[in-house]
Amino acid sequence: MKTNLYRLIMVILCVAGIFFTGQSVQAQELTVSIPPEATITGQYFTLGDIARFNGDDNERIDRLRQIRLGHTPQPGQSYVLAGDILMARMRAARVDLSGITWQLPPQLKVTALAQSISGQELVKQAKQYLEACLTGEVMITSVGQPRDILVPPGEIAFTMALPYGIRYNAPTNVSIGVQVAGRSFSTAMLRFDVKKYQQVAIASRVLNANEPITAESIIFERRDIGRLTPGYFTKLDKILGLPVKRQLAPGIVITETMLGQIVLIRRGQPVTITAKNGGIEVMVSGIALQDGSKGEFIRVKNSNSKKVIRGQVIDDTTVRANI
Missing domain, CATH: 2.60.480.10 (eubacterium ventriosum atcc domain)
Incomplete structure (x- = not known):
């Protein structure tokens, strides 16, 4: 009896094992x-x-x-x-x-997904770029505040350019490109007010017409060059000895249009007249009939032929004629 019961239990367990094993291997x-x-x-x-x-x-x-x-x-x-x-x-x-x-x-x-780049960060990057492009004493102020921008996740890099150059008398535009994970994403245009200050030549007293510039007649003062007329001077040796064309008041900024050239040749002065004819250079004596500065054309008279011609002042003794 016990043997038959044992065999029955084993059969049941085997059938159950087969059933559950089949279920477990089913895909x-x-x-x-x-x-x-x-x-x-x-x-x-x-x-x-x-x-x-x-x-x-x-x-x-x-x-x-x-x-x-x-x-x-x-x-x-x-x-x-x-x-x-x-x-x-x-x-x-x-x-x-x-x-x-x-x-x-x-x-x-x-x-x-996105990450944000603040407008302040864009201004900071562009300002650093401008500072690297400029020398001397400068003041850079942002004109307006750009909006924050959203970009995809990834490493951010910036590229900058000055499409119209740096301007001191008008807003300077900075183009800033945004790259994410090495790919260009967007471009923003930022505007800055750039001021540059330099020491410029100013009349220290009244300068009369035709009076030559001396070290005592000029002082140098710090000025915003963006507000100045082009042609100002920052070095004394560029204007020393040059005559003023008209009377100048104290405190006026000296510019190129206010100055003449140093007279190298005076009327009545003996000069050497040079001329080239092919590969041959001819030099003859002459007399200056006009005052002349370097580069100017004046009338001179050939001392031998008495012929009057026009020539260009080369230095304080030489006039080159074109023949």
């Missing part, structure tokens, strides 16, 4: 679950970016993961896809979707 079905909201990055997103997969067929899951579902919205922005649109896009990928249990929301909200 698990593939389930794809998509949540109602997802955050993504990159240029586009795939099923693998938003879904959870439950199943043993890794090869098939890998193919499903690569199904492209759409372009990523701008950083920090979102859009909504209906569930039927999702399925339509997956079917369009021509991947086998049979035998899959889908857990889909009525709609999917897709939001692009």
Whole structure:
């Protein structure tokens, strides 16, 4: 009796073992679950970016993961896809979707990940760039405050340029390009008021017409050069000895248009007249009939032929004639 009972128990256990073993080796079905909201990055997103997969067929899951579902919205922005649109896009990928249990929301909200670059940071980067381009005493002030910008996640780099150069009498534009992970993302244009200060030559007293500039008649003062008429001087040796064309009041900034040239040759002065004819240079004596500064054309008379010609003042004794 006991032996028969033992045999019955063993048969039952064997049958149960076969049943449960068969259940454990049965292939698990593939389930794809998509949540109602997802955050993504990159240029586009795939099923693998938003879904959870439950199943043993890794090869098939890998193919499903690569199904492209759409372009990523701008950083920090979102859009909504209906569930039927999702399925339509997956079917369009021509991947086998049979035998899959889908857990889909009525709609999917897709939001692009983002990081913020503040307007203050843009101003800081552009200002540092300007400071590296400038020398001397300068003051740089931002004109307005740029808006913060949102960019994708990744390492940020900036590229700068001055499309119109540096201006001291008008706003200076700085073009700042934003790169994320080595790719160009956006460009902003920032404006700055750039002031540069230099020591410039100023009349220290009344200067009369034709009076030559001396070290005592000039002082140097700090001025905003953006407010000055072009042609100012920052070095005394550039103007020392030059005559003023008209009377100048004390405190006036000296410019090129106010000054004449030093007279090198005086009327009645003996000069050497030079001329080239082909490869031969001829030199004869002459008399200056006009005062002349370097580079000016004056009338001179050939001492031998008495002929009057025009020539260019080369130095304090030489006039070059064109023949």
